[in-house]
Amino acid sequence: MINSALPDGIKTPINICWLRRDLRLNDNRALYHALKSSFPVLPVFIFDTHILNHLSDKKDKRIVFIHETIEQINTVLNENGASLLVLHYEPLTAFKNICSALDVREVFANHDYEPYAIKRDAAIQQFLLQKKILFHTYKDQVIFERSEVMKPDGTPYTIFTPYSKKWKQKYAEQKNIIYPSDKYLHRLLKTKPLAIPSLKEIGFEKINIHIPPLNIQESTIAHYHKTRNLPAINGTSYAGIHLRFGTVSVRQLVELAYRFNEQWLNELIWREFFMMIIFNFPYVVNGSFKKKYDHIQWRNNEAEFELWCKGKTGYALVDAGMRQLNATGWMHNRVRMIAAGFLTKHLLIDWRWGEAYFAEKLIDYELASNNGNWQWAAGSGCDAAPYFRIFNPAAQAQKFDPQLAYIKTWIKDFKPGYLPPIVAHEFARKRALEVYKKSVKEI
Structure with a gap:
């Protein structure tokens, strides 16, 4: 007790x-x-x-x-x-x-x-x-919350670009306040050390984990727009988990981004945009933001979903990402988008299946961002990619991992044709276009 x-x-x-x-x-x-x-x-x-x-x-x-x-x-x-x-x-x-x-x-x-x-x-x-x-x-945990960044008529933004412009305008008009809580620790209740329940006592096991350290050196942030899409290099900030659990102040990160890189600032604003969306439209937790997308006739093939989860689709960049996720609890952001798009468009598997798998595995899982990004990939979310935008995973690999460094890191036995593709790209693309066009037409 x-x-x-x-x-x-x-x-x-x-x-x-x-x-x-x-x-x-x-x-x-x-x-x-x-x-x-x-x-x-x-x-x-x-x-x-x-x-x-x-x-x-x-x-x-x-x-x-x-x-x-x-x-x-x-x-x-x-x-x-x-x-x-x-x-x-x-x-x-x-x-x-x-x-x-x-x-x-x-x-x-x-x-x-x-x-x-x-x-x-x-x-x-x-x-x-x-x-x-x-x-x-x-x-x-945010700079602006709930209903602080709204349209002139008082309704929530559902498109990122005008939201971000208003966000930046408001930020420029205010003073970035820091709360020096660590300077007042002498006002804590004086007491002997209290025991912390062990992991075993709360029902979990002690394991060795490697959390990527926060990478907010000035050089990283300044070049973020050039390196963020290259999974083989250390070009991202790894801020996700630290923002998720508040081990870093978002005010500190935004100030850094504001000074050195607008692209990184935009990523931080996307996080707040999705939080605003989930607060004002809570139905998106379980349903499509664009409700007509709830009528998509998903195939939901369980065997294919299992291959996707294990990183055995035969598409190297997708498989490398899924293997990285399973091994470390983290996946490069560009690869997350490609893996999500592949599941929803190539395999026609409900985005909620993929969202739930990421929620189980990601160390930086955050409901609003995970939900928002999965719906973006599926085309069902606010300000989402149109349903006819279907990435070719092989072309994405050539563009963002041309030397195969990332792929070979996570697929140890990689060689061309290491696995037969689970589905042919052109066939899957045509099938997705037909299903989406039929399913999301106005009813």
């Missing part, structure tokens, strides 16, 4: 900072405001059983990454005479236990925009309200 996890003798009023998708001590808006408040602050992290119980892979790299990150945070807190309270509960149960054991006056957290998170936070807020405990939440 919570009582046994806490040290004895805490009788004074305290405030809580609930860490979620903001696993850092610097430039953390909720933590900053908590530490500037009237009472000592106890940071809390909850391994949410509602989420964890749906994860079938007990060697999930993301859970290992989170666990390692909160251990690192706790080490810093211990050095400041404080500790992180880590619980393994459904969040509402966790807060009921916390508030029965401690004199909690206020709770601070940063916004989350996914449908489950919105419902979760509403339930927590209602419980705290009944206990007369204030619940403060802040914008932290």
Whole structure:
């Protein structure tokens, strides 16, 4: 129980900072405001059983990454005479236990925009309200959220280019504020180190993982527009997982992008665009943004889907990407687009199948971006590629991996004809055009 996890003798009023998708001590808006408040602050992290119980892979790299990150945070807190309270509960149960054991006056957290998170936070807020405990939440993982970048008539943008222009205009008009939360750690609740549940105790296994380090050197960002499509070189920032779990401040990254590379800035804006879409159009989680695309007659061949998952389609760039994903939990962004387009257009397999597979495997999985990019590839999303845009994977390989360096890295026994193609490109292209044209015509 919570009582046994806490040290004895805490009788004074305290405030809580609930860490979620903001696993850092610097430039953390909720933590900053908590530490500037009237009472000592106890940071809390909850391994949410509602989420964890749906994860079938007990060697999930993301859970290992989170666990390692909160251990690192706790080490810093211990050095400041404080500790992180880590619980393994459904969040509402966790807060009921916390508030029965401690004199909690206020709770601070940063916004989350996914449908489950919105419902979760509403339930927590209602419980705290009944206990007369204030619940403060802040914008932290994006520059602009929800309805801050809208059309002149107040409706959401559904096309990226005008959204990005408005986004950049608003950003240029404001001051980029940094929240120096790490300078106020002396205001944390003083307590002995608290035990963190082991991975085994929360139902997972300890494995060795390699998370690509954040690559935001000035030279990388300055040349991003030239290198981002070449999977064989180290030309991307690997910012995805760090943004997903908040181990880096988006304000820091946007400031860097604004100074050095507009293309990289656009990628960061795409992330916020998709978050805005999923907040304002929550039906896209399970359905097509363009609803007529729900009428596509998918083939959904399970044997072909399995070959795609294993990287055995006979198309080298697709297979290399899928093997990279399965081995590391990460795939190069250009290759993600090619693999997604191949599944939906060449094999006519429902984008939701591929989206779910990526959601299971990607260490940087983020619902809004994953959903948005899969619907983009399938043609069913907002501002998506038209359905008749069907990439030739072989031509893409020649263009972006001409020396076969990336392909040979992930297909160890590669040679031309290493596997017979699962389907001929021209046949698949013609079939997709016919099915899409018939299925998405206005009804």
